[in-house]
Amino acid sequence: DIQMTQSPSSLSASVGDRVTITCRASQRISSYLNWYQQKPGRAPKLLIYAASSLQSGVPSRFSGSGSGTEFTLTISNLQREDFATYYCQQSYSAPQTFGPGTKVDIK
């Protein structure tokens, strides 16, 4: 199975900050990398697919980049509603696997 890691595991930030989360895959996955946001008690929400494509309806302050084994999610101008946990996930091969998550909370 492909192992996914994320860093940091948590971070504190302020409204208006720029936040970057890194995700690494244990083997090359081309651009089959997706990012999800999850708030407590809610189902995850797709933000970015295929490493850098913005899902419909997602604000443009979210962006993704990378290919191969290293990927980043950037949130520019962090808003209050962005405080949540973020997961990366590979859809290159089965079983699809998720990273452990990065919790973004208010400083």
Next chain:
Amino acid sequence: QVQLVQSGAEVRKPGASLKVSCKASGYTFTSYYMHWVRQAPGQGLEWVGIINPSSGSTYYAQKFQGRVTMTRDTSTSTVYMELSSLRSEDTAVYYCARGKEDIFLVATPRSTIAYWGQGTLVTVSS
């Protein structure tokens, strides 16, 4: 709009089995893969498997092979996930989630999980 409505919370004893349903609406049921993902309390996300609602073909994570069965009913646009030989470690919220791409445009394992149901809490306890 895409809607996935799951069945309600369940409580089971160890060794029992359960079946969770997921009723889809707002799109052509047979055109998109359906995934199942689970999340133990306070933990991350774990992919269980996927079903092609058109053909009924399935792919399960090896961890669940032999214990999980995914089926579908095209007449009611509903997918089911049955999990047997339950143990306490199976306590989790189980989500059904629809793929983003048309099934004819993506290989099964590469379907992007795009739309999620509300989740079904399954508690396994003696």
